[in-house]
Structures are given as structure tokens and as C-alpha cells.
Amino acid sequence: DVKVTQSSRYLVKRTGEKVFLECVQDMDHENMFWYRQDPGLGLRLIYFSYDVKMKEKGDIPEGYSVSREKKERFSLILESASTNQTSMYLCASRSRRLNEKLFFGSGTQLSVL
């Protein structure tokens, strides 16, 4: 069965901390994505990666960076967490074939205090 695993379901961090959110997929997918979801704003794309070591900025990359050293793993990094980064973070992956759907992880609810 298809699986996208996010390392933590809930995370509480302090302002200024460096935060790592990990995502692993077992489907050999080329494309991986990080979104954040906030009430009334829907899913907003932070970064995506279309292959190993490749990354592209999404619509709201400020304050975030990513790492894709291995095909199955896509990490989101908050260099210095701020309270406005409190959100639900969703990782997703997809095959690069045309018209393929996204598979989502179960999300990480991050609270920055």
C-alpha cells in the first residue's frame, strides 16, 4: 500500500529554534511537495522537488528551506521558527507521469510559542 510518512503528528517549538520536518515516501516517486494549511487559506505550496537534489520555490518559501538528498526523503527546514509559522504542514508525493494524483502524509501540526 502507498505510504507517505511524516515524522511527527504534533510538534511544539520555541521562537528562534531550528525545526526539521521530515517526510518519507515508499513509492519511488520523483516529485515531492511541502504545503502548509491554515483556516480560510487552504493549502499553500512552500517548496517542491521534481527529483533528487532538485528544488523549486512554491508560493510562500520565505522563512523555509528544503533538502532532498535521497529520492524517498524530503525535509522542510525552518531556520528560525516564528509564531506565524504555526500551522499544519502537509507533505505529498507524486509520480512524474502526466495526470498523476498526489499522495499525502497525515500532516504535522506545528505550534511555535
Next chain:
Amino acid sequence: RKEVEQDPGPFNVPEGATVAFNCTYSNSASQSFFWYRQDCRKEPKLLMSVYSSGNEDGRFTAQLNRASQYISLLIRDSKLSDSATYLCSNTGGFKTIFGAGTRLFVKA
């Protein structure tokens, strides 16, 4: 203008009703379109793909209108279990973006 726009609702409908959602997109180069369903505190899951020729799956029908740049979702004979948020998405190149979602409440 947002790249993908949806009416946030909420849509409150009785069981058995027919309800329709629309979603407009601005990127004319978008290649693929989907509707996802998201239950409270859960991740989005694919509901159905959307094609210009239309796509039907039981009580659900999805349609793409490239000329007017919108996609639609029709739910017939609504069930209580259809209560959820419905998200439209489109993909251009490698990038997939979503609308903010439409909230549906189906009442007994």
C-alpha cells in the same frame, strides 16, 4: 488574483439534495485537474480526476471547461457522509496548487 479560486461556502444541504461546486483557475497552461476530499483533521484524499470529456463516478460528476478556465463537481443524492471540505487542484509543469476548499455540510 489567486491562481485557483473556490467559493469557501459553507454549503448546508439536506440529505438527498444535489449540490455543485465550481473552481476557477488562472494558469491556462495547466495540464491536469483533480478534486480532493478532506475530512476534519485528516489529509486530503483524491476524490476524482477531471477531464474535458467529463468524469462520472457513482453520484459524483466532474467537468473541465478549458475555454472558461473552470472545473466543477456535482454531487447527486447527498449523503451525511459527504460532509467534508472539497479541494480543487491543478498542475502546470511540476507544480500542483490548490484552491482554499469548499466546506459542505449535509444534514438529516
